[in-house]
Amino acid sequence: MIERLPQYYRLVSRLEAEGRSVVSSQDLGEDLGVTPAQLRKDLSYFGKFGKQGRGYSVPRLADALRGILGLDRRWTMVVVGVGRLGHAISSYPRFADQGFDIVGAYDSNPTAVGTQVGDLVVRDVSNMDDDLRLRPVDIGIVTVPAEAAQSVVDRLVRVGVHAILNYAPPRVQVPESIQLKQINPVLFLQSMTYDLKQSVERREQREMAGPTGSDSYPEGSTRRDA
């Protein structure tokens, strides 16, 4: 359920920016592909944000979600590994808007050390442990080659990082007290191939059955993905 809250927040903060004052659980749920009942249940867990039959107050709900999600404060991050991926991530424009500040970038490659990414100068990773003991950060983003991932993660944990976003292909291990999210594009692709296979098979069956008058894919309809 916690996984759904950031999505609720994204939608509610957009409504807030648009100046909407009230939103129903129907409207919220529909936009997010969640039943109104599930949505009310998810939000009721954190308190009362609306009056029965009157919908949710958008500003109050946005404030509450910011509080619940810890977005009413800023979080500091370092990026370890400033190859193409790390460089792209360091330049991602939406982190600071959302309260996530990249305060350091590290690499072991002498050609990367000393170069500029965004407002930062890449430092040699040999300085990382001392830097982070002196100025602790909340989150480490790991974009090093596969073979270096676990040792970088271990070092980040040792110097007191609380959460890790790992882009390196191998699954890494962390102590239970540390938050870990791993971004693996193959898992995203594999989660689509199940449906892809169905639609390819349906198409093949249709082709074998010969042309029919109607197209089963309505063209105008759109959806938002979760």
Add this chain to the structure above:
Amino acid sequence: MIERLPQYYRLVSRLEAEGRSVVSSQDLGEDLGVTPAQLRKDLSYFGKFGKQGRGYSVPRLADALRGILGLDRRWTMVVVGVGRLGHAISSYPRFADQGFDIVGAYDSNPTAVGTQVGDLVVRDVSNMDDDLRLRPVDIGIVTVPAEAAQSVVDRLVRVGVHAILNYAPPRVQVPESIQLKQINPVLFLQSMTYDLKQSVERREQREMAGPTGSDSYPEGSTRRDA
């Protein structure tokens, strides 16, 4: 539930590579943070893979999952937008291993067009529609700047791509018949800050309460993240 299948497959295929012949729902569930009952329920949906009390046959389960997930065939992909992120993704080593072949790379930037990424030469995006009508592909990976994302997605849909993996920051819209996954690092970060906030608050409370004899974070324990 479909979301969990790629994770089941990852684990089962590792066991298969290690030569394991049988695995229990307990062992599988424990490694994945899913109850054995949930795991049995998920898998029973697709047929019978094990005998009561005997565990699952690893090779049969791996084969079945490959079939269910559509991983018993190869899928073709194009990458649109070969900046730093697109370049990094085009070079990701695990796609081909897992049956995903990048067969084309496109960019609109004249300095990128004609350069090499992996085995491919980057083509001008103005050729994309004709190329894909001639040689259709299954999946489009979108790594263009935010403002170009929706129009690139629309073009990919028009030329018959069935699934889209979107790395561009805005949420894009697709017809219902098209699979869409959006990778947004901010959502991953926001899904960690809820717990981060709890642990920061616990630490602050402990610090206010003064030193105690025991550390509530057991150090040796490790976990795998979902």
